Amino acid sequence: MTxxxxxPLALDRQLCFALAATSRSVIGLYRDLLDPMGLTHPQYLxxxxxxxxxxxxxxxxxxxxxxxxxxxxxxxxxxxxxxYVRRQRSTADERQLEVSLTTAGRALRDRARAVPVAVADRxxxxxxxLERLKDDLTDLLGRVDALD
Numbered sequence: 001m002t003x004x005x006x007x008p009l010a011l012d013r014q015l016c017f018a019l020a021a022t023s024r025s026v027i028g029l030y031r032d033l034l035d036p037m038g039l040t041h042p043q044y045l046x047x048x049x050x051x052x053x054x055x056x057x058x059x060x061x062x063x064x065x066x067x068x069x070x071x072x073x074x075x076x077x078x079x080x081x082x083x084y085v086r087r088q089r090s091t092a093d094e095r096q097l098e099v100s101l102t103t104a105g106r107a108l109r110d111r112a113r114a115v116p117v118a119v120a121d122r123x124x125x126x127x128x129x130l131e132r133l134k135d136d137l138t139d140l141l142g143r144v145d146a147l148d
Contacts, residue, residue, distance in 0.1 A: 029122050033115050037108060038082055042067075042075050044112070050085065051109050055100035057090065084108060 084105035090096035
């Protein structure tokens, strides 16, 4: 087969399909690990952002996670109902809604430490290989952002 015989529209040649299918499947691996903690994958991402910097404004979390407020607000409400976060108006700027971890939310971090290792184990890849893949995807995302 020559290069001219390759169908550029073949599904198995599409970057978008490979990324979408892989994303759904990998997130499915996380689901089994997060369920015992009472977290969905999007809630886990919010908690990761807060474990790095606590407190944070809703706007900061939304920007980092690339979520709009219509998606983020219900996540935060459910995390608050679970007792992991507290939402309140910022004392510095009452227009800003600030999110902070509760004691239970901070304690959950210890349980979550096992998640990345368990994902790597399930995939059968060492953490270093997954880190390289993550770095490549982050670079790809930066290139897409630069197109805007």
